[in-house]
Amino acid sequence: xxxxxxxxxxxxxxxxxxxxxxxxxxxxxxxRQAGRYLLEYRETRKQAGGFLDLCYxxxxxxxxxxQPIRRYGFDAAIMFSDILVIPDGLGQKVWFEEGVGxxxxxxxxxxxxxKLDRSRVLGHLAPVMETLKGLKASLPSETALIGFAGAPWxxxxxxxxxxxxxxxxxAKAWAYRDPDGFQVLIDLLVDVTGDYLEAQVAAGAEVLxxxxxxxxxxPARQFRRFCLEPVKRLRARLKKSCPDIPVIAFPKGAxxxxxxxxxxxxxxxxxxxTSVDPVWAADRLQPLGAVQGNLDPLLLVAGGxxxxxxxxxLLETLGSGPFIFNLGHGIVPQTPPEHVGQLVDRVRGKK
Amino acid sequence: xxxxxxxxxxxxxxxxxxxxxxxxxxxxxxxRQAGRYLLEYRETRKQAGGFLDLCYxxxxxxxxxxQPIRRYGFDAAIMFSDILVIPDGLGQKVWFEEGVGxxxxxxxxxxxxxKLDRSRVLGHLAPVMETLKGLKASLPSETALIGFAGAPWxxxxxxxxxxxxxxxxxAKAWAYRDPDGFQVLIDLLVDVTGDYLEAQVAAGAEVLxxxxxxxxxxPARQFRRFCLEPVKRLRARLKKSCPDIPVIAFPKGAxxxxxxxxxxxxxxxxxxxTSVDPVWAADRLQPLGAVQGNLDPLLLVAGGxxxxxxxxxLLETLGSGPFIFNLGHGIVPQTPPEHVGQLVDRVRGKK
Numbered sequence: 001x002x003x004x005x006x007x008x009x010x011x012x013x014x015x016x017x018x019x020x021x022x023x024x025x026x027x028x029x030x031x032r033q034a035g036r037y038l039l040e041y042r043e044t045r046k047q048a049g050g051f052l053d054l055c056y057x058x059x060x061x062x063x064x065x066x067q068p069i070r071r072y073g074f075d076a077a078i079m080f081s082d083i084l085v086i087p088d089g090l091g092q093k094v095w096f097e098e099g100v101g102x103x104x105x106x107x108x109x110x111x112x113x114x115k116l117d118r119s120r121v122l123g124h125l126a127p128v129m130e131t132l133k134g135l136k137a138s139l140p141s142e143t144a145l146i147g148f149a150g151a152p153w154x155x156x157x158x159x160x161x162x163x164x165x166x167x168x169x170x171a172k173a174w175a176y177r178d179p180d181g182f183q184v185l186i187d188l189l190v191d192v193t194g195d196y197l198e199a200q201v202a203a204g205a206e207v208l209x210x211x212x213x214x215x216x217x218x219p220a221r222q223f224r225r226f227c228l229e230p231v232k233r234l235r236a237r238l239k240k241s242c243p244d245i246p247v248i249a250f251p252k253g254a255x256x257x258x259x260x261x262x263x264x265x266x267x268x269x270x271x272x273x274t275s276v277d278p279v280w281a282a283d284r285l286q287p288l289g290a291v292q293g294n295l296d297p298l299l300l301v302a303g304g305x306x307x308x309x310x311x312x313x314l315l316e317t318l319g320s321g322p323f324i325f326n327l328g329h330g331i332v333p334q335t336p337p338e339h340v341g342q343l344v345d346r347v348r349g350k351k
Numbered sequence: 352x353x354x355x356x357x358x359x360x361x362x363x364x365x366x367x368x369x370x371x372x373x374x375x376x377x378x379x380x381x382x383r384q385a386g387r388y389l390l391e392y393r394e395t396r397k398q399a400g401g402f403l404d405l406c407y408x409x410x411x412x413x414x415x416x417x418q419p420i421r422r423y424g425f426d427a428a429i430m431f432s433d434i435l436v437i438p439d440g441l442g443q444k445v446w447f448e449e450g451v452g453x454x455x456x457x458x459x460x461x462x463x464x465x466k467l468d469r470s471r472v473l474g475h476l477a478p479v480m481e482t483l484k485g486l487k488a489s490l491p492s493e494t495a496l497i498g499f500a501g502a503p504w505x506x507x508x509x510x511x512x513x514x515x516x517x518x519x520x521x522a523k524a525w526a527y528r529d530p531d532g533f534q535v536l537i538d539l540l541v542d543v544t545g546d547y548l549e550a551q552v553a554a555g556a557e558v559l560x561x562x563x564x565x566x567x568x569x570p571a572r573q574f575r576r577f578c579l580e581p582v583k584r585l586r587a588r589l590k591k592s593c594p595d596i597p598v599i600a601f602p603k604g605a606x607x608x609x610x611x612x613x614x615x616x617x618x619x620x621x622x623x624x625t626s627v628d629p630v631w632a633a634d635r636l637q638p639l640g641a642v643q644g645n646l647d648p649l650l651l652v653a654g655g656x657x658x659x660x661x662x663x664x665l666l667e668t669l670g671s672g673p674f675i676f677n678l679g680h681g682i683v684p685q686t687p688p689e690h691v692g693q694l695v696d697r698v699r700g701k702k
Contacts, residue, residue: 176653220628255606302527
């Protein structure tokens with residue numbers, strides 16, 4: 001039986017859409033669906049010390065992953081973790097400050113890079129695999145399990161910058177002054193991310209998503225070299241080692257570049273951000289595979305008729321091809337949980 | 352003589368490119384070319400109290416506008432001002448804090464909107480017209496004079512949010528909950544921006560640029576209503592009142608939407624950001640008119656062979672149509688002034 005035939009016979013809508021099937025009701029999940037907008041998340045969060053402790057305590061990570069599944073019956077659960085566990089696993093100092101976000105001891109040259117250790121990553125990230133095993137055992141049979149990692153370019157921006165930044169200036173400075181040195185960091189990330197994603201599949205992940213939040217910041221040539229090519233290499237490796245596992249990529253902000261990226265990386269689906277016109281996505285992206293997106297998270301905060309209209313427009317525009325309903329970016333903390341319920345009902349034709 | 356024939360016979364390269372002419376050497380100017388990367392700017396800046404005082408003191412504003420022309424001989428000078436002079440002119444409280452950026456007393460509902468007064472704007476902004484007249488009298492004959500304003504959507508994000516924000520959340524909240532109320536603000540901005548730009552032309556501006564920094568944050572439907580349509584209306588008004596004056600728009604982050612925007616607004620040129628592939632711009636945008644862009648400002652900071660390669664790629668890719676060399680966003684304070692000199696020389700074939 002071919003992969004597509006296997007997926008099409010699956011009871012999991014999410015896997016069927018990823019295999020290219022057009023469904024009467026598209027599957028739905030939301031980026032950052034386990035998060036601060038949920039009271040029960042905030043309660044569980046208190047039981048962990050730091051944010052990384054929550055990621056590394058399988059019992060708690062399983063619990064917060066399941067919370068939105070219990071509430072809304074999403075078609076997919078995404079393991080609770082963070083894209084910065086990779087630098088943490090490599091031995092770079094990473095910590096989260098309340099109200100500030102992630103901070104890292106910056107890695108800005110080859111000397112600092114030498115201190116990172118690929119061999120310790122999988123041992124350090126063993127708790128993530130425990131989380132996946134726990135989820136595998138507890139998820140409803142119709143719910144798909146998503147593993148994920150940050151894409152190399154985006155993880156590199158944090159590793160080099162030591163924090164989030166509006167212009168990714170530090171990583172660009174290295175990439176522009178010394179592209180071959182910066183390539184060493186990217187290559188390390190391709191390798192270690194491959195190790196990590198393969199381990200996730202071994203632990204039960206059925207789908208993998210690569211988050212490339214800062215894909216939109218690079219000019220064309222560097223976009224190709226440091227953003228598209230690494231994902232293409234990762235995709236090729238996973239195609240060999242885990243041929244049945246679909247890969248979704250989210251090159252946020254790639255604009256017209258989404259099309260080239262989708263075509264050339266060989267991923268099974270792209271997640272597209274709020275700025276992309278769904279009509280354009282139906283025309284240029286959906287012929288290449290499944291697409292996932294792109295309700296504005298702030299329309300979900302606002303609710304009401306503007307949200308309903310946007311939901312309906314997405315369903316009409318993308319419903320005649322393989323489509324996964326999602327947001328254009330992560331759900332935000334101020335989202336009223338009842339709006340999420342209304343969204344799910346509307347997508348499933350219940351109101 | 353037609354507009355195009357008039358512009359083509361002009362000695363100003365910048366006007367010839369805007370009229371659709373392909374030039375052996377494209378004109379060049381840089382967004383924010385009068386700014387903190389220049390020692391002489393920092394010196395002049397000290398003579399003004401607040402940042403708005405600098406904008407409203409014609410002698411100083413003329414001086415800082417001329418500084419980069421003296422140093423580099425750019426093909427165009429852009430009057431020194433800020434997009435927030437419009438809310439300031441309307442009577443909204445606006446101030447700039449060192450290291451923080453602009454702050455405004457937020458306008459978040461129709462009640463607050465009623466307190467704004469379109470009739471005081473041109474009086475309040477009379478110093479800007481003095482600046483333009485001063486520039487007209489002092490610019491070299493080959494240098495074009497650019498006036499500008501913020502586009503309605505982008506100015507609205509600041510007026511509603513009270514400051515810059517990564518997600519334009521406050522303006523979106525209003526636009527999504529009460530689109531017809533928010534439209535009143537947009538309509539006011541279309542009117543007052545039209546008044547302001549016409550006054551700039553009367554004072555000597557030869558080209559107008561509309562800055563729409565946050566064009567990339569809206570979903571398709573709201574992008575059309577609050578971003579594209581207002582610019583289209585402004586363009587139509589100016590076409591009647593100032594038929595000889597070309598308009599450039601910069602809908603930053605519009606992605607594949609640049610094409611629709613260019614086609615439908617009727618502007619003469621679009622400025623495109625760093626994330627846009629120049630090959631795509633040559634293919635999809637340049638057939639519609641002149642294009643302006645898009646060297647990464649951080650490549651200009653880095654300099655060296657990566658910068659040179661990017662410059663050459665832009666010249667090769669866009670040189671066979673109407674093209675204005677510029678950055679993908681404003682020049683940043685840490686730019687070494689000698690890199691700007693190298694850029695200008697390279698574009699002009701001098702090294």
